[in-house]
Amino acid sequence: RLFSSQRDLPGHDVPSFAFAFDIDGVLLHVAKPIPGASETLRFLNEHHIPFILLTNGGGKHESERVRDLSEKLGVPLTTDNFVQSHTPFRELVDGPDGLRDKTILVTGGDADKCRAIAEGYGFRNVVTPADILVAEPAVFPFDPLLESVYASTSRPLPHPVYRPSALSSSTSASSTSLTIDAIFVFNDPRDWAVDIQIITDLLLSSGGRLGTYSTRNGDASLPNCGWQQDGQPPLYFSNGDLLWSTGYHLPRFGQGAFQAAVAGVWRRLTGGHELIRRVLGKPSTETYRFAERVLAAHRHEVLRRLGKGAHRPGTLSAVYMVGDNPESDIAGANSYRSEVGTHWRSVLVRTGVWSADRAPEETLKDQFKPSVVVNDVREAVRWALEKEG
Ligand code: G3P
Ligand code: MG
Structure with a gap:
């Protein structure tokens, strides 16, 4: 099981937080799922916790890339919550x-x-x-x-x-x-x-x-x-x-x-x-602003499907950016100032480009320092859910 007990689930049935996941080094490594990635996304889907895939990758049309990813990860994904570098x-x-x-x-x-x-x-x-x-x-x-x-x-x-x-x-x-x-x-x-x-x-x-x-x-x-x-x-x-x-x-x-x-x-x-x-791309402000708009639209759609949109669409209070690259994913989330007041937090994983041996956490410059370092995407989501719980 991904999360040890029901206690770990968010208290609200309409979460006011969401996730942004990097792909290479967080969900996939050389086109193969990183352990825990598929079940984490499945868990979020099942619990209607909105997320966006925010990658600096590209070179394929969004619809083609989403088809590939859904297949590789074994999780149904849509272009509604997917942003590539060139989107x-x-x-x-x-x-x-x-x-x-x-x-x-x-x-x-x-x-x-x-x-x-x-x-x-x-x-x-x-x-x-x-x-x-x-x-x-x-x-x-x-x-x-x-x-x-x-x-x-x-x-x-x-x-x-x-x-x-x-x-x-x-x-x-x-x-x-x-x-x-x-x-x-x-x-x-x-x-x-x-x-x-x-x-x-x-x-x-x-x-x-x-x-x-x-x-x-x-x-x-x-x-x-x-x-x-x-x-x-x-x-x-x-x-x-x-x-x-x-x-x-x-x-x-x-x-x-x-x-x-x-x-x-x-x-x-x-x-x-x-x-x-x-x-453009992470860490640019343009890309985070664009991603926030896409995420908000996607969240409204999730709420609408649940029949809750009309009552309480609200704005997102927090987005947890889970990434493997301090200079891109983490720097972008740290420096982005949302115009609608959403607070972006940064979570750095150990499964990608960053290595504690080459760049120990304490030596990272302030703008590259994440809110937290965890082993992988599953731990990242667990950490965020505990915070929100
Ligand atoms: O810059 C290369 C790109 O493929 C990285 O992708 O998902 O780690 O942002 P991602
Ligand atoms: Mg990456």
Whole structure:
């Protein structure tokens, strides 16, 4: 049995608290359930205690990933309470600066799959590095390592890449050459060199027109010495994790390592300027705010199904974020300030990327220190239930 006695169950039949679970290192390890994970989720489902799965992973559409997870964990899960690193990108489709009909560059582990996800979110014009390489191979002067992959996944570009010889003036370049309005890193790219080259080209361009070079770059009389001050596309990373827990016995590089590489090259190119970018995913405030909204909607749905929503929907008093990464899960929960007054607490487990040998608890900086350290997800939930009991 998961919990020793009925006493351990929350006293109220409509709990005002909820859980947010990280996936890699908390529920799964290399695609296998971590002991206790399945029964913990089953227990929460049975007792109508709301939870959300909040992962910095991605690369699959939410519905596909939820299907996989339900199968692996043997627990029915839904997309209603599931947030991946790139899920909040959805919110950039519509609204005053919506990108639905703009042209965006998408990259990731399998950029073509990431394109399909982006299209599923509603973006209509999605370009990948493969499209650019196939249309304009000179963009990358080395033999592309994954040429066959690029060729097989590329699509024709909506406009050609600008070339001074092919187009007579910069005026014609603006209307007839490929212009990228935003750049999205959906998950961990594999071919860093190609992606860094193309992203950097766009950040140096005039107005996102690939193949142009802004005359403002390096102009000391302009803010930020002119870098990224000429209508270049905003650059979004879906998560900042430097490391994550995999099948190897030591943590491996995540998307944050790719981001550091882009920022490092940018610093060298610009004489020390910081790369302007937005990083979503945990620990960003945007992602916690988004997760809180998803969790609140999910909780209302749970209450409605129980026939209690109409009487006492209320707001959540507490969310327990259970994670394995102090710099991501824990830092995010610690720093997030809810606009509706929900108190986020952080619970660190020993089943993932964090190791007490490499980074003893007492040496963790304040922002990375959890409310409590426990062995695994089952103990995390037990600890929270005792607190709430
Ligand atoms: O950054 C890699 C990602 O897979 C980590 O996932 O579930 O630990 O946030 P998660
Ligand atoms: Mg994790």
